Amino acid sequence: MSKIADLRKSYERAELDETAAGREPMQQFDQWLQEALAAHVPEANAMTLATVGPDGRPSTRVVLIKDYDARGIVWYTNYDSRKGRDLEHNPYAALQFHWVELERVVRIEGRVEKLSDAESDAYFHSRPLDSRIGAWASPQSQVIASRAVLVANAAKYSAQFALHPPRPPNWGGYRLLPDCWEFWQGRKSRLHDRLRYRLQDGAWLKERLAP
Template identity: 75%
Template structure:
């Protein structure tokens, strides 16, 4: 335990000032996301999604961002999975990106809605065939006997749909509509930069938080 307690790092790569940040958090996120991609950090599109179930217990998992704009952040999943059921029952959620190599974290909180059928259809059609079949074959989050269930299901639906599987009715996109953003930049001596954006009367209010 003492070895773990001694693990620490001095963050000294960059800074985040009010003057250098964008007044709109979506534009600030676009800037940081582009920098993460250009820096070739591993899976810059990976984000932690936090939901809360009917038992008031939180749960998290990694999902992949598939789009964003002024409306919000989009990802795709099985609506009958644990996260899908929890978001249906409680649409409040949070996302977090952690770009370790850049010493940066982005946190987003807000309400979640399903994207349109047209958006889900378009993204589903763009996926590799194996992934489209997999959306049919996997009863996501359900207990299964063994991997044979998945392999058998994949073979069944591949034979049924051949090269043109339709989008499963239980599969599609979610969009988080941001109400709060936080951009965290690691700094020396644990005096990190934290800029928060809060939606107030339809406008974004930018504030600095103590680390």
């Protein structure tokens, strides 16, 4: 049996140079995300979301990016979930994408705000019917007796709403407004490329970090 401590990989697929990287972080992110999608990286839209609760304990979970633009990164969830409660208390979070096949990581930090009702409504009504019913059926992050609770809830709301479930009042979108980005490209001999963009006086400062 192999020892975990003995596992090794040499990262040699690509490089990340200051002169070639985007002038602004969203440009660089868009390029890397499109390359991950073109390479058919599994779950290229999956990102780890880290939040901190009122007790100071951090927690992470994987969510899916659903939109991005100059303002920031968007995902949707239940506002009463643990992450929703954390963000109500502390509206700062971190995101991380890990595209293993491309030997790349993107880290993003910033303040989080809720989307408008109109934005959340528009996305909710674009979802498959089963997903819209599921948003009603799952009391996310709460203790339930068994899976039968979810099945019963799904049947209940399917009967109640038929083909037109409205958006639950406790379900909607968040947008992280970045003030710090880091782009990590694996390199040989653990001399990885790390570029950080920091928002400083309204402009992005690009810096190289030691690996």
